[in-house]
Amino acid sequence: MRDEDKPEIRKLPLFRDMTGENFETLTRAAYAQSFPAQLEMIRQGEPADFLHVVMEGTVELFSGWRERETTMAVVRPVSSFILAACIKDAPYLMSARTIEKCRIVMIPAKDLRATFRTDPDFAMSTISELASCYRSVVRHTKSLKLRSSRERVAAYVLCQSRLTGNAASFILPMEKRLLASFLGMTPENFSRAVKSLQSDGVAVDGMRIIITNFEALEAVAGLDALIDGFGISGELNSA
Amino acid sequence: MRDEDKPEIRKLPLFRDMTGENFETLTRAAYAQSFPAQLEMIRQGEPADFLHVVMEGTVELFSGWRERETTMAVVRPVSSFILAACIKDAPYLMSARTIEKCRIVMIPAKDLRATFRTDPDFAMSTISELASCYRSVVRHTKSLKLRSSRERVAAYVLCQSRLTGNAASFILPMEKRLLASFLGMTPENFSRAVKSLQSDGVAVDGMRIIITNFEALEAVAGLDALIDGFGISGELNSA
DNA sequence: CGAGCCATTTGATAAATATCAAGTCGTGCC
DNA sequence: GGCACGACTTGATATTTATCAAATGGCTCG
Incomplete structure (x- = not known):
């Protein structure tokens, strides 16, 4: 080493x-x-x-x-x-x-x-x-039990934005099929979920996500500290 | 105290x-x-x-x-x-x-x-x-991500049976609506899942479950030590 | 540069699951 | 005992999600 x-x-x-x-x-x-x-x-x-x-x-x-x-x-x-x-x-x-x-x-x-x-x-x-x-x-x-796949995607997008300092635009940190699987859905379903979020303030360009309307997206995502865990110190770990 | x-x-x-x-x-x-x-x-x-x-x-x-x-x-x-x-x-x-x-x-x-x-x-x-x-x-x-609701019910039934010394019959330890929610489905879906398992060796009488065909049920449930956790010492805890 | 590969998207369809609405049943309480 | 309540079941239907199949498109590697 x-x-x-x-x-x-x-x-x-x-x-x-x-x-x-x-x-x-x-x-x-x-x-x-x-x-x-x-x-x-x-x-x-x-x-x-x-x-x-x-x-x-x-x-x-x-x-x-x-x-x-x-x-x-x-x-x-x-x-x-x-x-x-x-x-x-x-x-x-x-x-x-x-x-x-x-x-x-x-x-x-x-x-x-x-x-x-x-x-x-x-x-x-x-x-x-x-x-x-x-x-x-x-x-x-x-998140898996309480939210629909569309809501999970919305929440994920907002969380990623927060991790990037509330950036309106960021690059997905992994392949979409991995993300889909992590979020508990098929790649097809993920793709459609993102598309359906266009009407709620999300645009996509390849691996880049652009949030065009935070308010609308937040209304869908319903971020919750007890699910999405932001702002709670030392709780970023996953395994 | x-x-x-x-x-x-x-x-x-x-x-x-x-x-x-x-x-x-x-x-x-x-x-x-x-x-x-x-x-x-x-x-x-x-x-x-x-x-x-x-x-x-x-x-x-x-x-x-x-x-x-x-x-x-x-x-x-x-x-x-x-x-x-x-x-x-x-x-x-x-x-x-x-x-x-x-x-x-x-x-x-x-x-x-x-x-x-x-x-x-x-x-x-x-x-x-x-x-x-x-x-x-x-x-x-x-279990939630990899199994269908029917499979989760089948696995649950078999696990409970094991906990009762492989008894062919046991009483559900909680209300069905709680169990359904715990297993990540609606009460209606749970009810139908159990019914559909009649053809795979499960009979129901109120709160009592009777396993009429272990082999068939096991084929549906696909019990797995890495999901259902039986036989691994000290791993019974849930919260 | 081009060919092939693989992820992604899209469309069509099927399956799984949820929702809504009755109806049944058992249980506890008066 | 009878009534009322709530859990459970069942049926009909809607919604969500998955599956299958076929484009599309980007990327790598020769």
Whole structure:
């Protein structure tokens, strides 16, 4: 693992507060690996041996059942994923594949578990991280159960705008088919939902979204802090 | 709070491993309260001041958005709920109401947070609990996104059967309309889904479910450890 | 530059699910 | 016991969403 990786990882809320010594031990046991695009690096059901940290590239977390598949999250640098499985020493509930070429740091789950047993600050960070992740999934589930696909798209567009400083225009951060799957709909349905939002202040140009009428869009989206989670500190995590 | 409550709470995985002294401190600050049926005891959006523990009765966790409402979980004795909100000192993401008369022990969130800062064993239990809750929601989300409503009902029936020692017959543990909402469908749709499963080995008599053909039902349900979570130790929690 | 590939869009249609409206049934309360 | 209420069911219908099939269009790679 590169020298410049360590300070990046150290900045993560999960690792920020632990002792320097423990951080050193943990990262000494870790190693970095590069993966080409479209590689399935984690298969659901396998034992969780490593906490993964994306340093570069984009990772899709997805799950399959029978012939179906759904995107659970899209992870970007610098964030960790599949923490819960590592902690429980249980099988991964999700698979992971690279969307583009990635560099991933892998921290042995065994060392992780050993560390928060002895480092109270790390234990605290882990608690906080897990609670955030939990709340994040709950919010997403609420969105799935309470909103129609059109409303979910509207809410997503507005949220992205907020993340870009309330920009009226931004580029979608991932392929539409991934986004559609994440939002719980087919690509066709997503496409039509966006189109139907033209009458409510959304224009599209390829990957670019332009909000032409915030008020109208907000009326459709019905943003809610308890679903969309903006403005609540430390709750940006997704896995 | 009653004397006989303490040992019951102490048995929970969350409190099992902490020091006796800390447990005493925590429960001294706590108090029990009785609620009549159909009382909304927690409203989503309010600050999370107390960890709740159901001692008697049944509690529904639900969320609302616009005029819609959905059941997120149903909690029975003896379990805690809304741990994550307490930890993050953040607003509740879900509301809670009593299904029937309840006795609830309420532990101040402030004391909780103070305790796992000083008690490493309690911190460990909290980590484990949160990781389980997280995985539980992820599994439920997978079920919602990957299965049709009919398949969800089939899977639910089989899971309940397993929980009853693979009994061919059991009583539904909650009203059908609650179950329907929890499974992400309308009561009408639930009713029809059950009926349509008659041809796949499910019979109904009021609240009683009778499985007449396990093989056929399993073929529909496609039970999966990574969704239905059976057999994975310590992963029964839901909130 | 051109060919092919793949994501996206669009259209037509089907399936799943929700909604509305009665009607049935059981249960609790007077 | 009988009444009233609410849950559940059933039917008819509307809406939402998915599926299948066929363009379109951008992009990469030779």
